[in-house]
Structures are given as C-alpha cells and as structure tokens.
Amino acid sequence: xxxxxxxxxxxxxxxxxxxxxxxxxxxxxxxxxxxxxxxxxxxxxxxxxxxxxxxxxxxxxxxxxxxxxxxxxxxxxxxxx
Amino acid sequence: xxxxxxxxxxxxxxxxxxxxxxxxxxxxxxxxxxxxxxxxxxxxxxxxxxxxxxxxxxxxxxxxxxxxxxxxxxxxxxxxxxxxxxxxxxxxxxxxxxxxxxxxxxxxxxxxxxxxxxxxxxxxxxxxxxxxxxxxxxxxxxxxxxxxxxxxxxxxxxxxxxxxxxxxxxxxxxxxxxxxxxxxxxxxxxxxxxxxxxxxxxxxxxxxxxxxxxxxxxxxxxxxxxxxxxxxxxxxxxxxxxxxxxxxxxxxxxxxxxxxxxxxxxxxxxxxxxxxxxxxxxxxxxxxxxxxxxxxxxxxxxxxxxxxxxxxxxxxxxxxxxxxxxxxxxxxxxxxxxxxxxxxxxxxxxxxxxxxxxxxxxxxxxxxxxxxxxxxxxxxxxxxxxxxxxxxxxxxxxxxxxxxxxxxxxxxxxxxxxxxxxxxxxxxxxxxxxxxxxxxxxxxxxxxxxxxxxxxxxxxxxxxxxxxxxxxxxxxxxxxxxxxxxxxxxxxxxxxxxxxxxxxxxxxxxxxxxxxxxxxxxxxxxxxxxxxxxxxxxxxxxxxxxxxxxxxxxxxxxxxxxxxxxxxxxxxxxxxxxxxxxxxxxxxxxxxxxxxxxxxxxxxxxxxxxxxxxxxxxxxxxxxxxxxxxxxxxxxxxxxxxxxxxxxxxxxxxxxxxxxxxxxxxxxxxxxxxxxxxxxxxx
Numbered sequence: 001x002x003x004x005x006x007x008x009x010x011x012x013x014x015x016x017x018x019x020x021x022x023x024x025x026x027x028x029x030x031x032x033x034x035x036x037x038x039x040x041x042x043x044x045x046x047x048x049x050x051x052x053x054x055x056x057x058x059x060x061x062x063x064x065x066x067x068x069x070x071x072x073x074x075x076x077x078x079x080x081x
Numbered sequence: 082x083x084x085x086x087x088x089x090x091x092x093x094x095x096x097x098x099x100x101x102x103x104x105x106x107x108x109x110x111x112x113x114x115x116x117x118x119x120x121x122x123x124x125x126x127x128x129x130x131x132x133x134x135x136x137x138x139x140x141x142x143x144x145x146x147x148x149x150x151x152x153x154x155x156x157x158x159x160x161x162x163x164x165x166x167x168x169x170x171x172x173x174x175x176x177x178x179x180x181x182x183x184x185x186x187x188x189x190x191x192x193x194x195x196x197x198x199x200x201x202x203x204x205x206x207x208x209x210x211x212x213x214x215x216x217x218x219x220x221x222x223x224x225x226x227x228x229x230x231x232x233x234x235x236x237x238x239x240x241x242x243x244x245x246x247x248x249x250x251x252x253x254x255x256x257x258x259x260x261x262x263x264x265x266x267x268x269x270x271x272x273x274x275x276x277x278x279x280x281x282x283x284x285x286x287x288x289x290x291x292x293x294x295x296x297x298x299x300x301x302x303x304x305x306x307x308x309x310x311x312x313x314x315x316x317x318x319x320x321x322x323x324x325x326x327x328x329x330x331x332x333x334x335x336x337x338x339x340x341x342x343x344x345x346x347x348x349x350x351x352x353x354x355x356x357x358x359x360x361x362x363x364x365x366x367x368x369x370x371x372x373x374x375x376x377x378x379x380x381x382x383x384x385x386x387x388x389x390x391x392x393x394x395x396x397x398x399x400x401x402x403x404x405x406x407x408x409x410x411x412x413x414x415x416x417x418x419x420x421x422x423x424x425x426x427x428x429x430x431x432x433x434x435x436x437x438x439x440x441x442x443x444x445x446x447x448x449x450x451x452x453x454x455x456x457x458x459x460x461x462x463x464x465x466x467x468x469x470x471x472x473x474x475x476x477x478x479x480x481x482x483x484x485x486x487x488x489x490x491x492x493x494x495x496x497x498x499x500x501x502x503x504x505x506x507x508x509x510x511x512x513x514x515x516x517x518x519x520x521x522x523x524x525x526x527x528x529x530x531x532x533x534x535x536x537x538x539x540x541x542x543x544x545x546x547x548x549x550x551x552x553x554x555x556x557x558x559x560x561x562x563x564x565x566x567x568x569x570x571x572x573x574x575x576x577x578x579x580x581x582x583x584x585x586x587x588x589x590x591x592x593x594x595x596x597x598x599x600x601x602x603x604x605x606x607x608x609x610x611x612x613x614x615x616x617x618x619x620x621x622x623x624x625x626x627x628x629x630x631x632x633x634x635x636x637x638x639x640x641x642x643x644x645x646x647x648x649x650x651x652x653x654x655x656x657x658x659x660x661x662x663x664x665x666x667x668x669x670x671x672x673x674x675x676x677x678x679x680x681x682x683x684x685x686x687x688x689x690x691x692x693x694x695x696x697x698x699x700x701x702x703x704x705x706x707x708x709x710x711x712x713x714x715x716x717x718x719x720x721x722x723x724x725x726x727x728x729x730x731x732x733x734x735x736x737x738x739x740x741x742x743x744x745x746x747x748x749x750x751x752x753x754x755x756x757x758x759x760x761x762x763x764x
Contacts, residue, residue: 025311027144028545033318034089034139034174035547050349053445054454056550062204062331064550066441068448071545 008043008055008067008075016044017077024074036063037075083131083158084237087151087182088166089175090137090478093194097166097224098134101233125234133160139174141181141271142280145480153284155185159267162188162240164233169199169206169221173325180246180317183217184271188240191219192233197226202552203332211328217243225560245270247320249313252305253277256298263291277302278310339553343438352442359435360461367422368465368496369679373672374418380665382411387653397592403650404591409584412631413577416468416723417569423462423469424565430458431476432556440548450530451537453477453546456486460529463493464522467720468576471727472568479544484732485536491720491744492529494522497634501715504637508696509708517709521716528717528747576726580631583722587628601627611749615714615756616707629715631722636715640695706759710752717748 011017019041022032032038036059046056046064054066067075086094102121121132135154136147155163165182167175172193182189193208212219220236222229248254260273264287272285276295281287287295299309306312346352386403394402430436440454447454459473470490474483494502502521506514590600605624612623625639653661703711719741720728729737 024545025308029311030140030143030314031545031547033177033314035549036173037547038318038322047347048349049347049441049444050353051445053448054441054546056347056441066437066444066454066548066550068444068546070448071547074545 006077008072008077009069011045013045013047016042017079018042020076020078022075035065083160084162084164085133085135085160086164086166087135089139092166092168093224094166095134098132100224100227101230102132156268156285159187162237164190164192166192166194169193169196170202170204172206172329173321176321176324177317180321183243183246186242186267188242189217190236190240191217193221194224196221197223205330207328214324247316249316256302260295274313278313342553346438347441356439356442363426364465367426369676370673371418371422373669375415377665377669378411378415381662382407384653384658384661386650388658390650391652391654405585405588409581412584413580419466420469420572421565421569424568425561427473428561428564429556434551434553437550450533452482459486460493463490465496467491467495467724468727471731481540485533487728488740489529489533491724492525494525494716497632498716500634501636502712505708505712508699509705521712525716575730579726580722584631587631590627615710615753616704617711619702630719633721706756709759710756713755714748714752717744719744
C-alpha cells in the first residue's frame with residue numbers, strides 16, 4: 001500500500017479521515033453510496049463493537065453508520081480532513 | 082388513472098397510500114413472486130385514482146426480487162404517473178433513485194415525507210428550490226399524521242414528463258439517442274442507459290441488430306470512460322450530491338441523553354448484556370400479557386362447542402363443527418393476541434432506535450453465519466412463537482437475508498413444544514429433566530446456525546452489511562398500536578384459510594374411514610416402519626405426530642385421550658356458557674394486570690404432575706433412548722401449520738414446502754443419530 005493511504009479499518013477511535021475511493025463494484029459500491037460513504041466524504045470513527053466489530057463512523061458530521069471490518073477494508077481513506 | 086408509489090425502503094410509502102385511500106386497501110400477490118404490493122382506489126373530483134404501492138428499492142437495477150417487481154411493473158405496465166416518496170432526512174440517498182425514475186418518461190411527483198422528523202434532527206430542505214432545480218412538482222408531507230394529503234392528490238394531476246435530469250456528456254447522449262431510436266417503448270432513454278450499463282432484463286428482450294448497435298457504442302465509449310456502469314452511476318451520484326448540497330441546510334444537534342445511552346448500549350462488554358436482558362424482558366412481557374387472552378379464546382371455543390351439543394347436535398356433524406370449524410377458527414384467533422403484542426414490542430424496538438443498537442451489539446455473533454446483526458431479533462422471538470418471528474424478518478432489508486432467517490426460525494423451540502418435551506423428560510429422566518430439555522433447545526439452536534451457514538454458502542450473497550444508527554426517538558403509542566393491529570389483521574386474513582384447511586385436514590384423517598379403519602390409524606401404522614430404527618415401536622406415538630402439525634402441544638392430548646374422543650366436550654347451557662365467558666374474561670383482565678410483575682420472575686418451567694396412566698403407557702412402549710429420539714423428532718419435525726402459512730405468505734408456497742421437507746429430513750436424521758448414540762452408551 002502506498003504511504004498515506006489507509007483503509008477505514010485502520011483508523012483509530014476518535015480519528016477523522018477523508019474517503020478516497022471504494023474498492024467495490026456494482027451493487028456493493030452502491031450500498032456504500034446509499035449510506036453516504038462516497039469518495040470525498042469525511043468520516044470519524046466513534047467506537048467499535050464487541051471483538052472490534054462493527055465500526056461506528058460519523059459521516060460528514062451527520063449520519064452515524066455501522067460498518068463491518070470486512071467492508072471497512074474496501075474503503076480507502078486519507079487521515080485528517 | 083394509475084399512479085405508482087416508488088421510493089427507498091422505509092420512507093413511508095405504504096403509510097401515505099393508506100392515508101390517501103382511507104381504509105380501502107387491498108393486498109395483492111404479484112404473480113411469480115411473493116413480495117406483496119398494495120393497491121387502493123381514491124376518488125378525486127369525478128376521476129378515480131388507482132394507487133399502486135410498489136416494493137421499496139434504492140435503484141431499479143438492484144439485485145433481488147424487490148427491485149425486479151418494481152422495475153417490471155414500471156416497464157411492462159407503465160403507470161400514468163409516479164409518486165416518488167423520499168425521506169426528507171435522507172434526501173441525497175433518495176435523489177439517486179429520483180434521477181433514475183426521471184429517465185423513464187413518465188410524469189412524476191416528488192413527495193418529501195417525514196419533514197417534521199427531519200426538522201427535529203436539524204435537517205431543513207428547501208422544497209421550492211428543489212422543485213426549481215429538478216423541474217418537477219415537489220410536495221411536503223407527514224404521512225403518519227395525514228398531513229399533505231390534498232397537496233399530493235393535486236400534485237399528481239400537475240405531474241408532467243420531466244426533462245432528463247443528468248447529462249452524461251455529448252458522445253454518450255448521442256449514443257443514447259441512437260440506441261433509443263431502435264426501441265419502441267416510452268422508457269426508451271432509461272432502457273438505452275440500462276443497455277449501455279450491460280443490464281439486460283429477461284422481461285425486456287432486445288433483437289440482435291439493436292444488440293450490435295449497443296455493442297458498437299459500448300466499445301467506443303468505454304475506451305473513453307472505462308466501465309460504463311460505474312461512469313453512469315457516478316454521474317448520478319455526483320448530480321444527487323450537488324442538488325442535495327444546494328437545497329439542504331443542516332444544524333448539528335445531538336442530545337446528551339443520546340450520548341449517554343449509546344455509551345451504555347453500544348459498549349463492547351455491557352452492550353450485549355443490556356441488549357439481551359432487554360430482549361428477554363420485552364418478549365416475556367409480550368408472552369405473559371398474551372397468554373391470558375389465548376386462554377380466553379379457548380374458553381369461548383369450549384362454550385361454543387358445548388352449545389352445539391346442548392342444541393341436540395350429535396355425531397359426525399357435531400364433531401365436524403366442534404373439532405373442525407370451531408377449533409380451526411379458535412386456532413387462528415388464538416394467534417391474534419400473541420402476534421399483536423409481539424408486533425407492539427417489535428415496533429417499539431424499531432421505531433425507538435433500539436433495534437439499531439441491538440444490531441450493533443450482536444453484529445459479531447451474526448456475522449459468523451453471514452447475517453446482519455438485526456437478524457438476531459426474529460431468532461430470539463422464535464423461542465416465544467415462530468409465527469410473529471417469521472413476520473419479524475421484514476425488518477431485514479435483503480430478500481435473501483429474510484429468507485435465510487425464516488428458514489432458521491423453525492429450529493428455535495417455541496413455547497408450544499415445551500410441554501411435550503417436559504412431559505417426556507419427566508417420565509424418562511426423572512432425576513434430571515431440566516438439563517435434558519435445555520440440551521434439546523440447544524440442539525435446535527445449533528441446527529439453526531448450521532442451517533444459516535449452509536444457506537449463506539448456497540445463496541452466495543455477500544452484500545456489504547452497513548446500517549444506520551438513528552437518533553433515539555420516543556415512539557408514538559397510537560401509531561404503534563395501529564401498525565401492530567394492521568399486521569395482525571393481515572395475518573388473520575392471509576394465513577387464516579391455510580390454518581383452517583390444516584385443522585380440517587387433520588379432522589378428516591380422524592374421521593374418514595377406509596374399509597372400517599380410520600385414515601388416522603392407516604397413516605400412523607403406515608409410517609411406523611420408518612420410525613422403528615429409532616426405537617419407536619407403537620403406532621399411537623407416530624399417530625400423535627399428525628395433529629402435532631396443527632400445534633405441537635396437542636401431541637400430549639393425542640397421546641392421553643385419543644384425539645377424536647368427544648368425551649371431553651360436554652353440553653353447556655346458554656346462561657351457563659355466558660357465565661363461563663364472562664368469568665374467563667374477568668380472569669384474563671386480572672392476569673394481564675399481573676403480567677408486568679410476572680416478567681421479572683425467575684425464568685424457568687414448572688413440571689406438572691404427569692397422569693400415571695399416561696406415564697405408565699409411555700414407559701411401557703418406549704425406552705429412554707427411544708424417548709430421546711421421539712423428543713428430538715417432535716422438536717424439529719415440521720413448523721406448525723401457522724408457521725408454514727406465515728412462510729408461504731412471505732416467501733411463497735415453494736419455500737414453505739421446502740421448509741417442511743427440510744425440517745422433516747433433519748428431524749429424522751438427528752433422531753436416528755441420537756438414538757444410535759444413546760443405545761451405544763447405555764446399551
């Protein structure tokens with residue numbers, strides 16, 4: 001992985017990041033979009049569930065979305081916003 | 082004039098349709114599928130609007146039956162107008178579908194629903210500006226309160242065919258024009274887009290010459306834009322984003338109580354504990370509050386039977402009326418209190434925002450079988466009663482998730498199976514009946530999870546599991562009661578006939594005689610050889626399984642008195658009967674009052690004294706190993722007729738049949754297996 005690019009899974013609690021891209025196609029890609037997770041959106045990790053799953057993120061300071069670790073790996077982000 | 086209501090799931094489409102039409106709603110099954118759609122009629126001036134409520138979708142090209150039904154209806158039978166319902170709090174998500182619907186060449190009205198709630202959470206949508214930007218009429222509503230009804234009706238009449246809202250670039254537009262000129266359909270622009278996106282649908286076939294044209298354009302355009310599906314999607318996404326940023330203004334506001342509750346319920350350790358306690362207590366509440374009313378309905382059936390006998394009706398006619406008709410109607414009605422209360426609890430969880438926290442706390446557990454965290458709720462509900470649990474799968478978004486959970490539910494040992502298991506355990510394992518019963522329940526749960534895991538492999542469905550965590554809301558009691566009642570009524574109407582048919586069928590096996598022998602005994606003896614390898618040697622044991630299809634608790638009665646024995650029905654005088662009904666009513670009211678206290682009692686089960694004659698008979702015909710096999714079989718062998726009816730209503734006859742056959746096979750294999758092991762250990 002190139003330096004500076006992380007996946008959403010690697011963001012610590014309380015940290016913010018900007019979504020760069022989503023590694024999914026068709027219906028899977030769309031599912032992220034419906035939940036407001038489009039490239040350019042800002043996400044902040046609020047907390048993690050039991051055994052680290054799922055991850056609660058605050059999207060664009062408005063929506064709270066729970067994402068499974070498996071799916072968070074498809075979301076490429078850059079730290080800070 | 083036909084008007085189709087289209088929108089994302091949970092935007093209040095159905096609520097809007099029913100509030101527009103009053104109570105005149107008809108539920109129709111769509112051919113070849115199982116997802117229901119509601120249609121209704123409403124009079125406007127001298128015209129009549131025919132309202133069609135289509136399944137909720139995010140995109141017309143989504144996978145799964147919901148999107149297919151909606152798309153098929155819009156293409157094969159184009160409505161005169163579309164009412165596109167959006168949740169004002171989630172404008173951007175909804176606009177994505179709006180932009181797609183606007184390509185269909187059908188007049189369209191946009192309804193911004195739940196504006197009050199959006200406002201409360203700090204979202205303000207400028208609907209005038211939205212109307213201007215999109216060039217279609219926009220109306221604000223609060224469907225649950227009936228606000229904005231008139232505006233919707235007049236808006237429908239104002240709706241016009243919109244101009245295409247998204248431009249995809251000069252070359253793509255040229256391609257669309259070229260492809261569309263070869264299509265004879267009002268939605269030709271949308272169809273041309275779908276073809277460029279390589280999204281053909283079997284119900285809209287295209288000829289080879291058109292396919293060549295499309296192929297040519299695809300090659301040309303993908304050289305410039307890459308994957309055309311992603312390109313077209315991407316254009317719609319950015320247009321939706323741009324429009325929403327122009328018309329939506331937000332105030333950030335989050336209450337301290339939300340933070341505090343989330344810290345508790347979504348804590349990795351305390352969260353699951355609180356959630357489990359909440360589930361157990363609320364389902365116990367539903368259960369304790371409903372059971373006095375089930376008893377009341379049973380008393381009424383007994384009294385009606387007694388009246389028939391005292392009217393001098395005897396013999397086969399009396400038996401048919403009492404054990405067929407009255408018992409059938411009684412069985413159907415006795416589900417009403419259970420369903421109503423479970424729906425009330427479910428509605429509370431969903432609406433208050435607690436359901437999303439449950440999904441969060443239990444996500445890890447359910448992820449193991451490839452299901453969303455929410456799926457836990459119907460499964461736990463299954464321990465109370467499988468029937469509302471099947472309907473509770475509606476809270477899941479994807480059809481395949483709903484189906485998988487519904488097929489897992491019959492493995493959850495419901496409360497009707499408990500008395501049978503307790504009876505056998507106390508006769509054959511007098512020193513430790515409780516661990517035996519508990520391990521059987523555990524066996525059912527394990528089988529449910531294995532089933533879930535196998536099905537998720539077979540259905541190969543791995544959509545990302547994302548869900549929203551909404552702010553907490555205090556539910557509106559009146560609305561909860563109305564929704565719970567509507568759903569209960571839907572069950573009574575939809576499943577009632579199937580349950581009745583099941584009861585009458587069982588009655589027939591008892592009374593139909595073939596050369597002097599009842600069908601009941603012919604079947605019981607006929608299937609006995611299958612059960613011999615698992616130590617079940619008596620036809621009365623296999624016979625009791627037949628009425629067990631109606632309800633598993635009936636098995637005890639069938640073993641104890643012989644099912645068709647009329648001796649337990651006595652004639653009852655008119656006044657005496659009225660007195661009994663009033664008594665039963667008073668008792669039900671009294672016990673309901675005590676229910677909130679009872680839910681905090683220690684969970685457990687009381688072991689009732691077994692009639693010696695029944696106990697002696699059972700230990701005479703079964704060994705403990707055979708008893709274990711019989712218990713396993715009873716626990717698993719088939720969902721009861723009401724559960725089958727529920728599965729049929731939700732997923733269609735084929736899946737209902739599959740469920741029965743699957744449960745049968747699993748029950749048979751496991752019973753045999755456990756018998757063999759028990760024999761190996763104990764000789």
